[in-house]
Amino acid sequence: MIEIARPALLGAGALAALLPLALHLLRPQERDRRLLPTARFLSRETRTRIRTHRLPDHIPLLILRMAFCLILGAALSGMRWVGPAEGVGEILIVDRGPGMAGVWSEVEAALSDMVGDHTLAIVLVGRDPDGSVTSESIAPARLPEGEAWTALSPIELGPGEDIRLVDLLGQLRLVGGGLVGVELIQARILTRARWSSWHPGTALLREEIWPAGIGAELINGGELLGQDPADATGKAIRLVAPEHLESTFWEALELWGYEPTRDEGPEVELIVGASEELGALWLGAEEGTGANEDGKYLLLDGRTIPGAGRPFGGSPPVNARIPLLRSGGRPAAAATGPGLDEPCRITLPVNGEVPILGDLLILMDALLWEGCGVRRVSNDQEEGAPDLWHSILETAQGVGPVPAELIRDEQAGLPLARLLLAVAFILALVEFLRVRRIP
Amino acid sequence: MAGKSELPPELLDGIEDLEWVGRHVARGLGPGIHPSTLVGFGEDFERHRPYQQGDDLRHLDWRLLARTDRLHVRRYREAANLRTMFVLDGSPSMGFAGIDVRPKKGEGPLTKLRFAALLVAVLGHLAREAGDVPGLVVSGGPDGSPLYFQSARPGKEAWHALLHTLHGLEAGEPSPLAPILDRVGGLPRGRVIILSDFLEEDGGEALWREAGHLCARGDDVTAIRILTPDELGRGSEADGLFADPEYPDRTVPGRPRGDVGYAERLARYYGHLARELEERGVEWWEATTTDPLLPLLRGWIRGESRR
Numbered sequence: 001m002i003e004i005a006r007p008a009l010l011g012a013g014a015l016a017a018l019l020p021l022a023l024h025l026l027r028p029q030e031r032d033r034r035l036l037p038t039a040r041f042l043s044r045e046t047r048t049r050i051r052t053h054r055l056p057d058h059i060p061l062l063i064l065r066m067a068f069c070l071i072l073g074a075a076l077s078g079m080r081w082v083g084p085a086e087g088v089g090e091i092l093i094v095d096r097g098p099g100m101a102g103v104w105s106e107v108e109a110a111l112s113d114m115v116g117d118h119t120l121a122i123v124l125v126g127r128d129p130d131g132s133v134t135s136e137s138i139a140p141a142r143l144p145e146g147e148a149w150t151a152l153s154p155i156e157l158g159p160g161e162d163i164r165l166v167d168l169l170g171q172l173r174l175v176g177g178g179l180v181g182v183e184l185i186q187a188r189i190l191t192r193a194r195w196s197s198w199h200p201g202t203a204l205l206r207e208e209i210w211p212a213g214i215g216a217e218l219i220n221g222g223e224l225l226g227q228d229p230a231d232a233t234g235k236a237i238r239l240v241a242p243e244h245l246e247s248t249f250w251e252a253l254e255l256w257g258y259e260p261t262r263d264e265g266p267e268v269e270l271i272v273g274a275s276e277e278l279g280a281l282w283l284g285a286e287e288g289t290g291a292n293e294d295g296k297y298l299l300l301d302g303r304t305i306p307g308a309g310r311p312f313g314g315s316p317p318v319n320a321r322i323p324l325l326r327s328g329g330r331p332a333a334a335a336t337g338p339g340l341d342e343p344c345r346i347t348l349p350v351n352g353e354v355p356i357l358g359d360l361l362i363l364m365d366a367l368l369w370e371g372c373g374v375r376r377v378s379n380d381q382e383e384g385a386p387d388l389w390h391s392i393l394e395t396a397q398g399v400g401p402v403p404a405e406l407i408r409d410e411q412a413g414l415p416l417a418r419l420l421l422a423v424a425f426i427l428a429l430v431e432f433l434r435v436r437r438i439p
Numbered sequence: 440m441a442g443k444s445e446l447p448p449e450l451l452d453g454i455e456d457l458e459w460v461g462r463h464v465a466r467g468l469g470p471g472i473h474p475s476t477l478v479g480f481g482e483d484f485e486r487h488r489p490y491q492q493g494d495d496l497r498h499l500d501w502r503l504l505a506r507t508d509r510l511h512v513r514r515y516r517e518a519a520n521l522r523t524m525f526v527l528d529g530s531p532s533m534g535f536a537g538i539d540v541r542p543k544k545g546e547g548p549l550t551k552l553r554f555a556a557l558l559v560a561v562l563g564h565l566a567r568e569a570g571d572v573p574g575l576v577v578s579g580g581p582d583g584s585p586l587y588f589q590s591a592r593p594g595k596e597a598w599h600a601l602l603h604t605l606h607g608l609e610a611g612e613p614s615p616l617a618p619i620l621d622r623v624g625g626l627p628r629g630r631v632i633i634l635s636d637f638l639e640e641d642g643g644e645a646l647w648r649e650a651g652h653l654c655a656r657g658d659d660v661t662a663i664r665i666l667t668p669d670e671l672g673r674g675s676e677a678d679g680l681f682a683d684p685e686y687p688d689r690t691v692p693g694r695p696r697g698d699v700g701y702a703e704r705l706a707r708y709y710g711h712l713a714r715e716l717e718e719r720g721v722e723w724w725e726a727t728t729t730d731p732l733l734p735l736l737r738g739w740i741r742g743e744s745r746r
Contacts (some may be wrong), residue, residue: 033679033680033681033687033688033690034538034539034677034679034680034681034682035535035538035679035681035683035684036538036636036669036670036682036683036695037532037535037537037636037670037684037685038638038666038670038683038695038701039639039681039683039689039691039693040683040691041701041704041705041708042681042693042695042698042701043690043692043693043698043699043700043701073729226612274466372632405514407621
C-alpha cells in the first residue's frame with residue numbers, strides 16, 4: 001500500500017504533465033518539419049488534409065516529458081510504501097509515573113484482560129531519575145505466552161511529578177505514527193484521574209493529537225484533595241482578565257467543578273492582569289524588583305510555586321488580605337471583601353504569564369479559598385476528574401479507531417522519494433539525449 | 440576515396456571492360472580513344488582528298504586511281520583524348536539523403552552529393568583509363584561562385600587532389616548551375632558531365648541555355664539527374680510539414696508517397712527539363728541514390744539505358 005504525505009504536490013505534478021502535452025499540441029509545425037528538396041511539388045489537397053491532422057509530435061519525447069512531471073510530483077509528494085494494511089490494531093498507553101504508586105497491582109490485573117491478538121504495542125510512560133518523561137514500547141510478542149502482563153512485574157515507578165495526561169497522549173501519537181501493517185488503529189490509555197496530572201491546554205490539544213475516541217481506563221484510589229461541597233455551593237466567580245488569560249483560568253475553574261454563572265450575582269471577583277483598565281491593581285510609583293525575588297509565588301502555608309513575570313510596585317489597599325506573596329515578600333495578590341452586597345475581590349497582577357500546570361490549581365486554590373476566607377477541606381476523592389478524563393479522551397461518538405494513514409508519520413514505511421527522484425533524473429537524461437538527436 | 444587503389448576492388452573489376460567513349464569529335468591533348476578533330480593519317484578512314492604536291496605517296500589510293508584515273512589520297516581520323524570536366528551541384532538540396540534517414544553506425548547517410556561524388560570518382564577513373572584528363576567544379580560557393588574548382592590537369596597528383604576533394608565534400612550554399620556552366624564555357628572544349636538534382640528556382644531555363652551554348656561550341660555534355668526514392672514519391676510513408684533545404688522557412692504540409700499530383704508535377708518538371716536539354720544536344724541520364732552502381736554505369740556507357 002502506498003501512502004502520500006502531500007497529495008497536493010502529486011496533483012500539481014499531474015497538472016504539470018499536461019503542460020508538455022499542450023505545448024506539443026500547440027506547436028506541432030516546427031517539430032513536424034522535415035526536409036524534402038522537392039517539397040514544392042506537393043499537392044494542395046494533401047496540404048489541407050494534413051493541416052487539420054494535428055497529433056502530438058515526437059510521441060516518445062512527449063511521453064518522457066509527461067512521465068518526468070508525474071514522477072517528480074510523486075517524489076515531492078512524500079510517497080512511501082507501507083506494505084499491505086488490513087484490520088484493526090490497538091495501542092495501550094500505560095501510565096507508569098509516580099502517581100500510579102499503590103495501584104500498580106490493579107494496573108497489572110487490568111492489562112492482563114486488555115492485551116490480546118489485536119494489541120500492536122504496549123507503551124509504558126514513566127519518568128527518569130532526572131524527572132524527564134520516558135517511554136518504553138513493548139510488542140505483545142515479547143510477552144511470555146500465558147503469563148501475559150504479569151511477566152513484567154515488578155516495574156519500578158519513576159520519581160517526580162505525576163505523568164500528565166497530555167504526555168500520555170503525546171506518546172500515543174508518537175507510537176501510532178510509526179505503525180504500519182494495519183488499516184485502523186484504536187487506542188486506550190490506562191492512568192489515574194488526578195488534578196495534579198492535568199494540563200489546562202489538554203482539551204485544546206486533544207483532537208490534534210488523536211482524531212478519534214480513546215478508551216479511558218482509569219484506576220482510582222489513593223489520597224486525593226478536593227473542596228468542601230458545602231462551601232462551594234452557591235459560589236460564583238466573575239473573572240476579569242485579558243482574553244488570553246481568561247480562557248486558561250476558566251478552564252482551571254471548570255476543573256474544580258465551579259459553575260460561575262449559577263448564581264445571579266458574583267460573589268468572588270477575580271481580577272487577573274497588569275492592565276490599568278482592569279481598575280483593581282495596586283499601582284505604585286515605581287516598579288519594584290527585589291534583589292532576592294526569584295519569580296516564585298509563596299503561599300501562606302509555606303509552599304512555593306513557580307511564578308511568572310516581573311513583580312509590580314506599590315502596595316495593595318490598606319484593608320486587603322494578602323493570600324499570596326512573592327518570594328521576596330512583596331504582595332503577589334490582594335483580596336478585599338466580602339462586605340454587605342459586595343463580592344470578595346481578589347486581584348492577581350500578572351504581566352501576561354501565569355503558571356499553567358497543576359500549580360495553577362494550587363495557586364487558584366490559595367487565592368479563591370484562603371483569600372476569601374473560605375475553609376479548605378481534604379477529600380480522598382478528586383470529584384469531577386474521572387468524568388473530565390472520560391469526556392476529554394472519548395468523543396461524543398465514543399471510543400473508536402482512526403485510519404492509520406491519518407496519523408502515520410512521514411518517515412513511517414519505505415520512502416520512495418529518492419527512488420522516484422532517480423527515475424525522474426534518468427527520464428530527464430534520456431529526454432536530453434533524444435532531443436539532441438533531433439535534427 | 441583517395442585514389443584508384445581506394446575505389447572498391449569489386450567496382451574496379453566491374454568497370455574494367457568499360458570504355459567511356461565521347462560522342463563528339465574532340466581536340467585532344469594527346470592520343471586517346473575518342474574521335475579527334477584532327478584529320479590525318481590515323482587508323483579510321485575519314486574521306487578522300489585530291490592529291491596535292493608534297494603529299495606522301497604512301498597515302499595515295501591506288502585502287503581509286505585505277506578506277507577513275509585521278510589521284511586521291513586517303514585521309515584518316517586520329518583518335519584523341521578529352522578534357523572531362525565534372526560539374527557537381529553543391530547546393531544544400533544535394534545534401535539530402537531521404538526523409539528521416541539516419542546515419543548508419545560508423546558512416547554518414549548516402550546523400551545525393553555523396554552518391555554524385557562516387558559517380559565522379561568512378562567516371563573519372565574510366566576517363567583516366569581512356570587517357571582523358573578529368574577536372575572538377577563544384578557549385579555552392581558564396582554569391583554563385585564555385586565551392587571548388589580544379590581545371591582538367593593530367594597526372595596522378597591532380598587526380599588524387601580531385602579524389603581528396605570528393606572525399607570531404609559537403610554541401611554549400613544555394614546557387615544556380617547556369618553561372619558555373621558559363622564559367623566552364625570559358626575552358627577548352629571537351630566533355631562536360633553535370634551531376635545535380637536540377638531543382639532550379641527558374642525551372643531550369645538558364646541551365647538549358649548555358650548547356651546549349653556548351654553543346655553549340657562542340658562540348659560533349661551529359662546531365663546526370665540524381666534523386667532519392669523519397670523525392671520520387673517511392674520512399675517513406677511519412678507525412679507532415681516539409682521544407683526545401685534551400686528555403687527552410689517555406690513549410691508545406693504533405694505526404695510525398697501516394698500523392699498522385701506530386702508525382703505528376705515532378706515528372707512534368709523533369710520531362711520538360713530533359714526535353715529542353717536534349718533538344719540542345721545534352722545527353723540526359725537519371726539515377727537514384729539506391730541504384731546499384733555497376734548496372735547503372737554499364738547501362739549508361741553502353742547506351743542500353745539512360746533513365
